[in-house]
Amino acid sequence: MRNLTLLTDLYQLTMLNGYFEKNIHEDMVIFDMFFRKNACNGGYTIVCGIEQFVEYINNIHFSEDDLAYLKSLNLFSDKFLTFLKDFKFTGDIYAVEEGTIMFPNEPILTVKAPLYQAQLIETALLTIINFQSLIATKASRVCFAAQGDPVFEFGLRRAQGPDAGTYGSRAAVIGGCSATANVLAGKMFDIPVVGTQAHSWIQKFDTEIEAFKAYADIYPDKCLLLVDTYNVLNSGLPNAIKVFKDLREKGHKPLGIRLDSGDLKYLSNQCKDALDKEGFTDVSITASNDLDEYTIASLKADGASVNSWGVGTKLITSADSPSLGGVYKLAASFKNGEFEPKIKLSEDPEKISNPGYKKVFRIYNEENKAEADLIMLHNESIDESKPLTIFHPTYTWKTKSFENYTVKELLKPLFINGECKYKHKSVMEIREYVSNELNSLWEEYRRLSNPQTYKVDLSRDLWYLKTKMIDSKKFI
Amino acid sequence: MRNLTLLTDLYQLTMLNGYFEKNIHEDMVIFDMFFRKNACNGGYTIVCGIEQFVEYINNIHFSEDDLAYLKSLNLFSDKFLTFLKDFKFTGDIYAVEEGTIMFPNEPILTVKAPLYQAQLIETALLTIINFQSLIATKASRVCFAAQGDPVFEFGLRRAQGPDAGTYGSRAAVIGGCSATANVLAGKMFDIPVVGTQAHSWIQKFDTEIEAFKAYADIYPDKCLLLVDTYNVLNSGLPNAIKVFKDLREKGHKPLGIRLDSGDLKYLSNQCKDALDKEGFTDVSITASNDLDEYTIASLKADGASVNSWGVGTKLITSADSPSLGGVYKLAASFKNGEFEPKIKLSEDPEKISNPGYKKVFRIYNEENKAEADLIMLHNESIDESKPLTIFHPTYTWKTKSFENYTVKELLKPLFINGECKYKHKSVMEIREYVSNELNSLWEEYRRLSNPQTYKVDLSRDLWYLKTKMIDSKKFI
Numbered sequence: 001m002r003n004l005t006l007l008t009d010l011y012q013l014t015m016l017n018g019y020f021e022k023n024i025h026e027d028m029v030i031f032d033m034f035f036r037k038n039a040c041n042g043g044y045t046i047v048c049g050i051e052q053f054v055e056y057i058n059n060i061h062f063s064e065d066d067l068a069y070l071k072s073l074n075l076f077s078d079k080f081l082t083f084l085k086d087f088k089f090t091g092d093i094y095a096v097e098e099g100t101i102m103f104p105n106e107p108i109l110t111v112k113a114p115l116y117q118a119q120l121i122e123t124a125l126l127t128i129i130n131f132q133s134l135i136a137t138k139a140s141r142v143c144f145a146a147q148g149d150p151v152f153e154f155g156l157r158r159a160q161g162p163d164a165g166t167y168g169s170r171a172a173v174i175g176g177c178s179a180t181a182n183v184l185a186g187k188m189f190d191i192p193v194v195g196t197q198a199h200s201w202i203q204k205f206d207t208e209i210e211a212f213k214a215y216a217d218i219y220p221d222k223c224l225l226l227v228d229t230y231n232v233l234n235s236g237l238p239n240a241i242k243v244f245k246d247l248r249e250k251g252h253k254p255l256g257i258r259l260d261s262g263d264l265k266y267l268s269n270q271c272k273d274a275l276d277k278e279g280f281t282d283v284s285i286t287a288s289n290d291l292d293e294y295t296i297a298s299l300k301a302d303g304a305s306v307n308s309w310g311v312g313t314k315l316i317t318s319a320d321s322p323s324l325g326g327v328y329k330l331a332a333s334f335k336n337g338e339f340e341p342k343i344k345l346s347e348d349p350e351k352i353s354n355p356g357y358k359k360v361f362r363i364y365n366e367e368n369k370a371e372a373d374l375i376m377l378h379n380e381s382i383d384e385s386k387p388l389t390i391f392h393p394t395y396t397w398k399t400k401s402f403e404n405y406t407v408k409e410l411l412k413p414l415f416i417n418g419e420c421k422y423k424h425k426s427v428m429e430i431r432e433y434v435s436n437e438l439n440s441l442w443e444e445y446r447r448l449s450n451p452q453t454y455k456v457d458l459s460r461d462l463w464y465l466k467t468k469m470i471d472s473k474k475f476i
Numbered sequence: 477m478r479n480l481t482l483l484t485d486l487y488q489l490t491m492l493n494g495y496f497e498k499n500i501h502e503d504m505v506i507f508d509m510f511f512r513k514n515a516c517n518g519g520y521t522i523v524c525g526i527e528q529f530v531e532y533i534n535n536i537h538f539s540e541d542d543l544a545y546l547k548s549l550n551l552f553s554d555k556f557l558t559f560l561k562d563f564k565f566t567g568d569i570y571a572v573e574e575g576t577i578m579f580p581n582e583p584i585l586t587v588k589a590p591l592y593q594a595q596l597i598e599t600a601l602l603t604i605i606n607f608q609s610l611i612a613t614k615a616s617r618v619c620f621a622a623q624g625d626p627v628f629e630f631g632l633r634r635a636q637g638p639d640a641g642t643y644g645s646r647a648a649v650i651g652g653c654s655a656t657a658n659v660l661a662g663k664m665f666d667i668p669v670v671g672t673q674a675h676s677w678i679q680k681f682d683t684e685i686e687a688f689k690a691y692a693d694i695y696p697d698k699c700l701l702l703v704d705t706y707n708v709l710n711s712g713l714p715n716a717i718k719v720f721k722d723l724r725e726k727g728h729k730p731l732g733i734r735l736d737s738g739d740l741k742y743l744s745n746q747c748k749d750a751l752d753k754e755g756f757t758d759v760s761i762t763a764s765n766d767l768d769e770y771t772i773a774s775l776k777a778d779g780a781s782v783n784s785w786g787v788g789t790k791l792i793t794s795a796d797s798p799s800l801g802g803v804y805k806l807a808a809s810f811k812n813g814e815f816e817p818k819i820k821l822s823e824d825p826e827k828i829s830n831p832g833y834k835k836v837f838r839i840y841n842e843e844n845k846a847e848a849d850l851i852m853l854h855n856e857s858i859d860e861s862k863p864l865t866i867f868h869p870t871y872t873w874k875t876k877s878f879e880n881y882t883v884k885e886l887l888k889p890l891f892i893n894g895e896c897k898y899k900h901k902s903v904m905e906i907r908e909y910v911s912n913e914l915n916s917l918w919e920e921y922r923r924l925s926n927p928q929t930y931k932v933d934l935s936r937d938l939w940y941l942k943t944k945m946i947d948s949k950k951f952i
Contacts, residue, residue: 002478006660007638009630010671013659018677018694029680069663075698119676126633127641134636154485157602158799160610162483163639165603183489184482187545195486200595200806201494203818204505218494222551230821230949262823313799322798323634323789330676342679345706346737473706 005060005087006069008123013070016116017080025116028091030332030357032107033125036350039137039324043451044441046140046434047108048171049132050098050414054422056124057089057415089117090418094359094411098425099136099174099434101441102410103454105350106360106375110331110411122328131164132171134324135316138293139175140438142311144446145293147300150178151309152194154288155316168316174430176438177311189427196222196258202229208236212243216254220247224255224284232259232267241278248279256284258310264289265304272305284308292319293448329353343469349394355469356462360410363388363402370440372400372455373410377462382407390457393466400455481536481563482545484599489546492592493556501592504567506808506833508583509601512826515613515800519927520917522616522910523584524647525608526574526890530898532600533565533891565593566894570835570887574901575612575650575910577917578886579930581826582836582851586807586887598804607640608647610800611792614769615651616914618787620922621769623776626654627785628670630764631792644792650906652914653787665903672698672734678705684712688719692730696723700731700760708735708743717754724755732760734786740765741780748781760784768795769924805829819945825870831945832938836886839864839878846916848876848931849886853938858883866933869942876931 019025039045062070062084070076070084091113102108109125111118143151153172159165162184169185179192186193197215205211208230216223225243227236237257244254257275259267264287271285287299288310296309313319330342331353341355357378363371374382374390382388384407392398413421425433444452458466495501515521538546538560546552546560567589578584585601587594619627629648635641638660645661655668662669673691681687684706692699701719703712713733720730733751735743740763747761763775764786772785789795806818807829817831833854839847850858850866858864860883868874889897901909920928934942 004638004660006663007632007642008659009632009657010659010662010669011657011674012671014671014695015673015677018673018691019680021694022690024680027680031676066663070659073662073669075695115680123633124638127635127638130634131637131640156483156485157599158606158801159603160636160640160793160798161607161643162480162600162603164607164636166483167637181485181487183484183486183546184480186486186549187482187542193486193549195488195490197491197494198485198487199820200507201491203806203820204495204500204503204591204809214498215494218497219490219551313801317636317793317798319798322636322793322795325634325789330679333680344675344679 003059003061003063003066004056004124005062006066007127008120012119012122014075015119017076019115019119020080020083021077025114027115028112028334029115029118029330031111031118031122031328032331032354032358033109033129033326033328034105034107035324035326036104037325038104039134040141040318040321042137042141043445043447043454044101044103044137045133045324046136046175046437047096047100047102047129047133048098048136048174049128049167050095050422051424052132052167053125053128054414054420056128057093057121058420060087060089060121062087087117087120088418089113089121089415091117091415092413092417093415095414096410097412097433099430099437100410101437103373103456105354106373106456107358107411109414110358112357126326126328130324130326132167133326134318134322135168135171136175136434138315138318139172139177140434141293141448142296142309142315143176145296145300145448146309149307149309151176151311153177153180153182153315154310155312156182158313159316165316170427172315173427174434176431176434191427196224197226199226199229202226209239209242212239216243216247220250220252222255223247223252224286225257226260227257227271228259228261232262233270237271237274241274241280244280244283245278254280254283256286256308258286258288260288264306265299265302268305269303286310288312290314297448331355332357341465341469343466343473345470345473352470354458354462354466356465358462361407362410364406364408364440365402366404368440369442370454371402371405372457374457374459375462376459377465380459380461390455393458393463479535479537479539479542480532480600481538482542483603484596488595488598490551491595493552495591495595496556496559497553502590504588504810505591505594505806507587507594507598507804508807508830508834509585509605509802509804510581510583511800511802512580513801514580515610516617516794516797518613518617519921519923519930520577520579520613521609521800522612522651522913523572523576523578523605523609524574524612524650525604525643526571527898527900528608528643529601529604530890530896532604533569533597534896536563536565536597538563563596564894565589565597565891567593567891568889568893569891571890572886573888573909575906575913576886577913579849579932581830582849582932583834583887585890586834588833602802602804606800606802608643609802610794610798611644611647612651612910614791614794615648615653616910617769617924618772618785618791619652621773621776621924622785625783625785627652627787629653629656629658629791630786631788632658634789635792641792646903648791649903650910652907652910667903672700673702675702675705678702685715685718688715692719692723696726696728698731699723699728700762701733702736703733703747704735704737708738709746713747713750717750717756720756720759721754730756730759732762732784734762734764736764740782741775741778744781745779762786764788766790773924807831808833817941817945819942819949821946821949828946830934830938830942832941834938837883838886840882840884840916841878842880844916845918846930847878847881848933850933850935851938852935853941856935856937866931869934869939
């Protein structure tokens with residue numbers, strides 16, 4: 001486990017030192033992590049990376065090395081550096097379960113801790129959760145477009161570095177991919193790995209057919225052949241069929257072919273016809289080459305005969321939307337033991353934060369579909385035996401009432417008084433959880449373009465608190 | 477140092493196992509790494525990440541753990557796994573110096589090694605170099621737009637994970653940034669770190685002026701104030717000026733202000749006027765908030781009074797172009813000791829690779845400006861005492877002649893017979909080298925949009941070899 005304690009912005013440390021000097025560093029505060037827009041311009045976001053965040057918190061410690069480095073910056077008092085030596089996270093953290101689907105402006109994680117602790121962890125928290133949530137969401141969109149066909153994560157070589165490729169693989173599988181080509185990710189996270197041969201294998205032999213035969217010879221039961229090195233229809237496909245026939249005669253079942261260039265619709269249909277004619281009706285036709293959810297959706301709509309997809313660059317970087325803008329905002333502060341809600345104002349009304357110590361409920365209908373989320377103050381609760389009416393936080397006359405419903409509280413203890421409450425789940429378990437989460441969502445929220453907006457409302461008490469606070473700061 | 481040996485695509489290992497079974501794994505081969513399009517849709521690419529690639533090569537070893545994992549996949553023979561146990565890179569690698577500016581379709585790194593070694597390292601090589609080269613190039617574009625103003629890398633929280641943020645910082649400084657906010661990057665790479673306070677510092681105090689005073693009190697000589705928490709012109713700016721006057725009276729020199737929202741042109745000009753009026757004519761006005769090279773260029777052109785820039789998300793992810801498509805292609809193979817050039821054909825002529833064992837020369841004019849690059853076969857050389865004529869590889873009638881010129885050979889030994897020849901350079905030394913590289917480039921290649929295309933030509937011998945090979949494969 002690497003030491004990521006210094007994985008923070010310098011201003012966190014200059015502020016910590018300042019709080020320490022002013023002796024307010026032990027003040028309890030509440031920070032919320034939330035995002036303002038869904039990942040990938042979509043209708044929802046899968047929260048991912050909780051396990052790596054937990055590892056980070058459990059491992060925070062300033063080594064002698066770290067402290068010597070900080071001293072060399074000539075910014076911090078020796079007293080402060082000595083104080084950091086004993087740094088240990090002692091606060092509470094509540095977070096949604098890894099794989100939970102969340103929406104803009106609701107807390108996905110809440111930290112209640114002494115100011116200096118809550119502040120230090122901001123940057124690492126955001127980096128870890130923003131990235132993995134982005135890729136998990138992207139993967140779920142790609143898998144949605146693939147309509148149940150297996151999707152393989154092939155992006156390592158174009159990822160934003162080794163770890164982006166590896167943790168990105170983890171997130172991609174959580175989001176729905178069936179496997180990855182990244183062997184390290186396979187080992188680290190116990191996720192399925194796939195891969196056969198590259199163009200260089202084909203080139204290494206004098207002819208394509210020799211290369212195919214050699215591969216079939218070594219992997220007779222795992223024979224998937226890359227057919228586009230020279231020419232798919234005149235060379236790759238007929239050569240593959242020859243080899244497949246040999247395999248069949250010897251009692252083996254060929255796996256299929258892969259196309260990595262050209263018009264994937266035309267070529268896959270031609271290949272499917274030729275393979276069908278020879279009786280290879282159930283082999284896999286895998287396509288790769290610059291795919292994303294939009295290209296896959298369009299190939300599907302056009303009737304391409306691809307039944308398995310290798311997705312690289314555009315998945316592992318979420319190329320058309322390569323960041324999730326999760327933020328971490330002060331929601332409350334205890335001053336001399338007294339609770340003070342805090343708000344971040346902005347000229348842009350969408351950027352005004354929700355004040356106070358909060359919790360989040362998800363409301364489900366009788367069919368277990370999610371209907372709306374409700375953010376409440378920490379001391380509020382919902383009596384499910386009574387009807388529930390919620391209202392839009394801006395257009396308050398828009399209301400919605402529920403009679404037969406259930407609710408689920410989304411933020412669960414991750415750390416209490418510094419003690420870790422997180423229970424490890426395997427990546428494949430989290431993937432299963434995500435699949436259930438997605439099933440609880442109406443399809444209009446999953447639409448690739450222009451999805452419907454899911455309702456995230458505020459309780460009456462929270463709405464009043466927020467409105468009052470905005471009002472009181474109006475003329476600053 | 478983490479063990480990245482398994483940071484590879486599974487197909488590399490299935491191929492290795494196949495080569496081993498066919499007993500051709502020891503055949504010497506030559507692979508080139510190159511890219512087909514410049515990073516960031518620009519006119520050049522800064523090659524970055526060589527040091528991390530060297531660390532990777534020096535550290536390759538299959539641990540017991542790794543081998544046990546590979547065995548569990550049921551893909552590899554025990555004999556092969558035993559063979560991997562002693563894996564050590566024993567080949568030659570030639571690469572450009574880290575920070576060198578390169579162009580499409582010329583080798584930036586060439587590997588000459590036994591097939592199984594050359595193949596294994598492909599994925600890690602591409603991941604490491606693609607990402608850092610992308611960010612270094614992006615940073616150089618942002619700095620170009622900033623016209624000499626310092627640019628700070630602020631993107632960690634939106635980076636594609638902790639390491640993308642950290643190695644991205646390294647690359648950003650190599651590309652021209654003055655400093656980073658990422659403390660871990662500061663420590664690991666000995667690069668300057670910057671940071672003062674966030675909105676949460678301001679919010680933690682009852683009033684903005686108290687927050688400013690507290691900061692000035694602790695950092696009287698490093699006082700840069702964030703002025704947009706409530707309202708820049710009615711609150712932040714006048715409060716900052718009050719605090720700056722106090723500091724001046726006490727003999728300190730305030731550093732400046734930071735704007736993180738709003739119309740940066742209007743606000744910076746208003747701030748500049750007000751600060752000038754009070755005699756604070758040389759303080760820094762730093763702007764941040766969703767900047768990239770295009771926004772900075774436009775603010776500069778509009779006359780914004782910003783003189784220092786904090787650039788986050790769009791730099792650390794290279795948001796509008798988040799990957800560099802570096803590839804690694806077989807260029808030659810030795811069969812029973814006999815040399816065979818190899819070529820990767822494609823229906824897209826731009827995707828046809830350059831065959832053979834090659835070297836690359838850069839041609840400079842008398843003012844030391846780079847005029848063109850020339851790719852030659854390994855046994856060719858240039859006699860600088862004689863005039864040199866080069867020609868366009870597709871439009872061969874387009875020629876260019878040089879009389880007074882010098883040449884530099886770009887690919888230098890990184891490993892010879894497995895022995896590391898790399899000499900560590902500090903990030904700040906590489907940054908200086910990049911700055912010289914950029915100065916050797918005419919400005920038309922640096923233009924942010926629609927840059928001129930730099931000439932990368934082939935020697936006559938290489939051109940003949942390539943043409944002959946294409947011709948012989950025409951009818952496959």
